[in-house]
Amino acid sequence: MACCAEGPRFLPVGDTGLSIEFSERIDPVANDAVAALDHAIAAAEISGLVETVPSFRSLLVQYEPAVISSSALRDRIAELLGSGSSLAVPPKRRWRIPVVYEAPFGEDLAEAAALLGRTAREIVATHTAADFRVYMLGFQPGLPNLGGLPKELHLSRRTAPRPPVPSGSVTIGGVQGAIMPMPSPIGFYLLGRTPVRPFDRRRESPALFRPGDTIRFYEIDPAEYARIDAAATAGDLYAGADVDAA
Numbered sequence: 001m002a003c004c005a006e007g008p009r010f011l012p013v014g015d016t017g018l019s020i021e022f023s024e025r026i027d028p029v030a031n032d033a034v035a036a037l038d039h040a041i042a043a044a045e046i047s048g049l050v051e052t053v054p055s056f057r058s059l060l061v062q063y064e065p066a067v068i069s070s071s072a073l074r075d076r077i078a079e080l081l082g083s084g085s086s087l088a089v090p091p092k093r094r095w096r097i098p099v100v101y102e103a104p105f106g107e108d109l110a111e112a113a114a115l116l117g118r119t120a121r122e123i124v125a126t127h128t129a130a131d132f133r134v135y136m137l138g139f140q141p142g143l144p145n146l147g148g149l150p151k152e153l154h155l156s157r158r159t160a161p162r163p164p165v166p167s168g169s170v171t172i173g174g175v176q177g178a179i180m181p182m183p184s185p186i187g188f189y190l191l192g193r194t195p196v197r198p199f200d201r202r203r204e205s206p207a208l209f210r211p212g213d214t215i216r217f218y219e220i221d222p223a224e225y226a227r228i229d230a231a232a233t234a235g236d237l238y239a240g241a242d243v244d245a246a
Contacts, residue, residue, distance in 0.1 A: 008033070008081065010074050015065060016050070018073055021058040026147065030057040031135050035212050036087035040080045046073070054211055056135045056145070092212045096242040097179070098220040098228065099128075099170050101192040105222070108162070108189040112172070115155055126150050127191060127217060132177055134213040140184060142199030142207035146177035146215065157187040168193045170217065179215075192217075195229035196240045203237050 011019040020037060023030035038054045041061065048067030053060040063073050081087070101109060101124045113120045130153075132146040139145070149172055157173040162185060165171065169180040173188030180186065181199035194217075198208050209215070220228075228240035 008037075010077075012070060013060060015070075016062055018061045018063065018070060018077075019058050020061065020077060023057045026056045026135065028133060028147075031133075031211065032089050033087070034059045036089045037077070037081065039090045040087050041077065044076070044080060046076055048073070054136055055138070090210075090212065091245065092214065093210075094214045094244045095209070095216070097194050097196050097215055097217050098224065098240050099192040099194045099217045100220055100222055100225045101127075102222070105193040105225070106191050107165070109191050112153075112155060112189040112191065116153065118152070123153065123191065124219060126152050127172075128219055130216070132215040132217075134209045134211055134215065136211055137207055137209065139178075140181050140199070142181045142209070144179055144198060144209045144213075144215070146179075147175075149175055149177050155189060158189070161185040161187050162190075165190050166193060168195060168197070170194055192219075193225070194240070195225050195232060197232055197237075200232075200237055202235070208238075208241060 009021040011021060013019050022033040034054045034057065037059050038052050041049070041052055046068065048064045050062040050064055053062070061073065061077070109120050109123060113123050116123065130148055130150050132148040134144040135147050136145050137143060153172055154175050155172060164183040164185050165180055167180060167182045169190045170192045171178050171180065171186060171188035171190050178188060179194060179198050181197070196208070199206050232239040
């Protein structure tokens with residue numbers, strides 16, 4: 001895809017990092033540009049490159065200054081971007097992820113519904129009708145930071161974090177959604193829980209999702225949750241996760 005019209009900004013991050021910023025706001029175009037550059041850098045096999053960290057609208061490139069200088073790295077990345085050239089966006093995937101919303105799995109569903117002035121069933125219907133975009137992974141290993149939360153579900157984050165939620169918790173807060181790979185205190189509201197593992201070290205690629213993927217949630221009952229969860233525990237590393245090419 002083509003980079004942003006005004007061109008990316010190169011910003012130093014200490015003496016071992018370089019940030020390439022594509023936009024001042026979060027949007028799918030900038031996020032696609034981040035993913036495309038990340039993909040191109042990986043294919044270029046640049047000497048001295050340590051790691052790349054894609055985020056909502058920028059790409060952090062960490063490097064070894066004894067091997068490559070900041071200016072040389074910047075020139076190499078600018079060469080990859082090219083003047084007016086296009087970068088290929090990595091293939092995207094569309095996931096269908098099962099969720100139990102009923103008690104006791106959706107611990108905060110009733111509270112969120114009351115705050116939003118809607119019924120619990122209206123919250124579930126709106127949540128399962130939305131297409132969520134994975135903008136980045138972060139906060140926990142493999143945790144998908146999700147955009148696309150319908151405006152009807154925009155809800156200010158808690159003023160204080162709630163007690164740790166279980167792994168697989170499907171949450172919303174502010175204008176975002178998330179799936180928690182492991183237990184953690186959070187400022188989001190827990191709407192339900194999925195038996196799908198967003199992060200599993202037994203997989204060749206432990207993180208299930210990647211930036212640019214789309215997630216659509218669908219409702220299941222506790223019995224189906226138990227069946228899928230048992231299969232995942234027994235070694236089915238993709239139990240319950242249906243995926244298609246976008």
